[in-house]
Amino acid sequence: MSTGEFDIIVIGAGVAGGVFAASQPSGTRILVIERDLTEPDRIIGELMQPGGIQALTQMGLGHLLEGIDAQEVNGYNLIKGNERFTIHYDEVQKGIKGIGLRNGKFLTNIRQELAKRENITVVQGNVTQILEKDNTVIGVNYTQEDGTSVSQYAKLTIVCDGPMSVLRDKLSKVNKQVTSYFMGLVMKDLELEFPSYGHMIVTGDFPILVYPIHTNAYRILIDYPGGKAPKMGKESIERLKESVVKVLPQEMIASFLKALEEDQLKVMPNHAMKNQAFRMKGAVLLGDSLNMRHPLTGGGMTATFSDILCLNEQLAGIDFRDETKLENAVNAYYNSRGKNVETINILANALYRVFTDDELKEACFEYLQKGGEQATGPLSILSGINRNKQFLLKHFFKVAMQHPIHFITKPAKQIRLYKNASRIIRPILKDEGVSAMI
Numbered sequence: 489m490s491t492g493e494f495d496i497i498v499i500g501a502g503v504a505g506g507v508f509a510a511s512q513p514s515g516t517r518i519l520v521i522e523r524d525l526t527e528p529d530r531i532i533g534e535l536m537q538p539g540g541i542q543a544l545t546q547m548g549l550g551h552l553l554e555g556i557d558a559q560e561v562n563g564y565n566l567i568k569g570n571e572r573f574t575i576h577y578d579e580v581q582k583g584i585k586g587i588g589l590r591n592g593k594f595l596t597n598i599r600q601e602l603a604k605r606e607n608i609t610v611v612q613g614n615v616t617q618i619l620e621k622d623n624t625v626i627g628v629n630y631t632q633e634d635g636t637s638v639s640q641y642a643k644l645t646i647v648c649d650g651p652m653s654v655l656r657d658k659l660s661k662v663n664k665q666v667t668s669y670f671m672g673l674v675m676k677d678l679e680l681e682f683p684s685y686g687h688m689i690v691t692g693d694f695p696i697l698v699y700p701i702h703t704n705a706y707r708i709l710i711d712y713p714g715g716k717a718p719k720m721g722k723e724s725i726e727r728l729k730e731s732v733v734k735v736l737p738q739e740m741i742a743s744f745l746k747a748l749e750e751d752q753l754k755v756m757p758n759h760a761m762k763n764q765a766f767r768m769k770g771a772v773l774l775g776d777s778l779n780m781r782h783p784l785t786g787g788g789m790t791a792t793f794s795d796i797l798c799l800n801e802q803l804a805g806i807d808f809r810d811e812t813k814l815e816n817a818v819n820a821y822y823n824s825r826g827k828n829v830e831t832i833n834i835l836a837n838a839l840y841r842v843f844t845d846d847e848l849k850e851a852c853f854e855y856l857q858k859g860g861e862q863a864t865g866p867l868s869i870l871s872g873i874n875r876n877k878q879f880l881l882k883h884f885f886k887v888a889m890q891h892p893i894h895f896i897t898k899p900a901k902q903i904r905l906y907k908n909a910s911r912i913i914r915p916i917l918k919d920e921g922v923s924a925m926i
């Protein structure tokens with residue numbers, strides 16, 4: 489397709505921009521500008537929840553998960569010291585599964601899909617500026633590989649430049665907060681009792697995740713709490729080694745030590761950022777440039793795909809020349825997206841905080857370990873299958889109040905549990921614009 493007038497410009501061919509472009513009707517003329525089209529090797533977006541797979545399938549793009557040696561994930565194995573138990577997705581809804589994959593391979597599949605579409609033009613370029621006229625976004629400036637600058641125009645610009653977005657500040661109030669860092673390695677030759685499960689290890693002061701991403705390879709993500717990046721000097725790595733070995737299950741230690749020797753430790757900040765988009769004509773934010781939550785629950789891609797479904801519903805059948813209809817569609821997207829993503833955001837941010845409070849962590853582990861509704865209820869939310877916030881809040885408070893008798897036998901501890909649970913959840917609910925009677 490030759491360049492010229494486009495209906496839509498998409499900034500960034502990552503998870504959000506790539507899937508959004510691929511999900512558009514064949515009559516929509518789209519320009520996708522991605523600053524680096526080579527396959528990335530990164531530690532983000534590697535565990536897709538069943539709700540994310542369902543959304544991708546609903547868009548007719550389920551095949552993008554094929555041919556990349558992705559691994560089935562059937563639920564979670566929770567580990568705290570010598571105690572462990574397993575929760576299965578299948579008990580939430582028969583037949584659902586998650587998937588573990590290499591994010592770079594998934595992106596390559598997405599980009600190959602874009603290359604096949606006649607209505608989509610993909611260029612490599614770094615978008616440097618969002619162009620506006622009379623308070624309306626009309627296009628972008630980008631720099632090509634050879635350093636030349638190009639301007640392109642469209643009726644709608646979708647800004648999906650990811651977690652480190654530098655373009656979002658024109659379209660939203662930026663309230664980005666680093667809650668912790670994830671340090672990642674690939675572990676090989678692991679012999680696990682539940683190989684096709686995510687493992688959430690909450691033995692120490694910092695959670696650790698382990699899940700399969702391709703044959704004989706497991707991602708380990710180690711949380712480093714606080715807003716300061718971990719140091720990567722020799723001594724710091726030694727300290728990290730000691731602290732992780734202390735809390736890692738025995739069967740993972742040899743693989744972890746080998747990975748520390750052979751693989752390059754990658755570090756990424758974990759953000760919380762609520763949606764505070766301005767309503768600017770001609771542009772819309774999507775993906776991590778709009779909204780972020782802690783990645784502990786692997787909810788980012790599921791939230792992004794829910795947003796794409798929501799935006800697509802509003803854009804369906806639209807005449808891109810009709811500025812008023814376009815503006816209304818974007819407004820309707822911003823107004824209605826919340827109900828699809830709030831449970832994902834609330835659970836991710838709340839669970840991370842729960843795991844940093846010893847008493848609440850203990851209570852949460854005990855609650856989930858009971859099985860039945862206590863396990864499948866929270867998992868239905870985490871998997872992105874159930875988006876009912878009242879249901880989520882019911883389970884959240886039941887964790888803290890599971891032994892009402894403790895109000896009599898251990899009143900100080902019980903009141904502390906309740907107070908701490910409330911202290912955690914209140915600001916998170918406020919960020920999501922949810923009012924709760926607590």
Ligand SMILES: Cc1cc2nc3c(=O)[nH]c(=O)nc-3n(C[C@H](O)[C@H](O)[C@H](O)COP(=O)(O)OP(=O)(O)OC[C@H]3O[C@@H](n4cnc5c(N)ncnc54)[C@H](O)[C@@H]3O)c2cc1C
Pocket residue numbers: 499500501502503504505521522523524531532533534535536537613614615616648649650651653654670756757758759774775776777783785786787788789790792
């Ligand atoms: C440590 C970590 C682990 C995570 N793990 C999971 C997980 O297991 N499961 C899950 O569902 N979610 C996970 N997430 C969240 C998930 O990765 C994101 O929600 C998702 O990748 C967001 O997609 P995006 O398109 O907004 O950003 P990205 O996928 O990062 O895409 C942004 C794209 O924009 C391009 N770009 C940036 N600036 C420009 C520019 N100026 N011009 C042109 N192109 C540009 C970039 O090169 C990139 O390709 C994790 C996040 C973190 C931090």
